[in-house]
Amino acid sequence: MPELPEVETIRRGLERVALGRRIASVELLSPRSFLGVNDDAREVLIGAELIQIARRGKLLMLHLDKGFTLMAHLRMTGQLIFRDGASEAGGGYDGGLCVTDGRGSEPNNDSETAGSEMAGSDTAGSETAGNAAEADFGGGYPSRSLIGELPDRSTRVVIAFTDGSHLYFNDQRRFGYLKLIPTALLGEDDFLSRLGPEPLDADFTWRELRECLPMHSSRPIKTALLDQQVIAGIGNIYADESLFLAGIHPARPVCGLTVPAIKRLHAGIRSCLQQSLDDGGSTARDYVDAEGLRGEYLDLHAKVYGRSGQPCPKCGRPISKTRLAGRGTHFCAHCQR
DNA sequence: CACTTGACCTGTCCGC
């Protein structure tokens, strides 16, 4: 589940490999995964250069020249995967409107696009999985799509660049989306404009945390942490992890938090996010070895998440699991009060 | 008003 560290990892990866590329075509295999597409979209997208990649919370913003921005929210199962040139041409899609350069947008593309992808100019030997090219990159929900052949059945949008490279938006469950909006209107986006502070910013102090928390509310601290309007970027995994590090019970009311507890929580949030970021989130590199995708991801990043019944790393008592605000919640009943 | 639950979606895992 891509949370702040994973999304930031993707931002850095795409910045490294995709910046400066120019869009040749965009194919919507799942139109619902791409918001804000209208008659003007084609004109905006085709020929646009990717000039900057920013992040706010779990939201990625791919800034294009021409004054437009492609927002990407991966939600649960989203992935952004960049492949440098020589990828298998996109044929046999199951439909959907298709914004391409050569011809108009054709709702039916079966035979049309089959061979239309310009044969890569620098098609080398090109290995598939295992030995990814230097410029390949993938991040998001850990699945084999990160290293497998693309497009695959969870591919929703394919962005082809003029140099033959591709950016794939994959999303098994279609919760995520791409959204095209004028950069000048970013501030009016409902979700973006209401996001809380960035927990990894240098000026996010414990006082800042106290300020953004609803200190008079009796709602459980965990649900406050999950609220993107309170703090941006924390999801279920890092909420559980932060609270464990801070020794705070997830159901504890916000109004019951003392200053020392808030300081511990502040430290816990920052350290688990930073730690995960240092580990590179969950990117394709973690999965080159194939076996045990899930296990490795959780081993790397979780002390309590997904470990119910296993011994608490602090006291050795078994980790508990309950439901809070409809979410699986993992904690140590002894260490977290 | 404050908080909880359901819907969205699809792949995986478990039990019968």
Place this chain on the structure above:
DNA sequence: TGCGGACAGGTCAAGT
């Protein structure tokens, strides 16, 4: 073996 159901969780909408 096959099938049904529970489960996973980010966010919004609806419900309590």
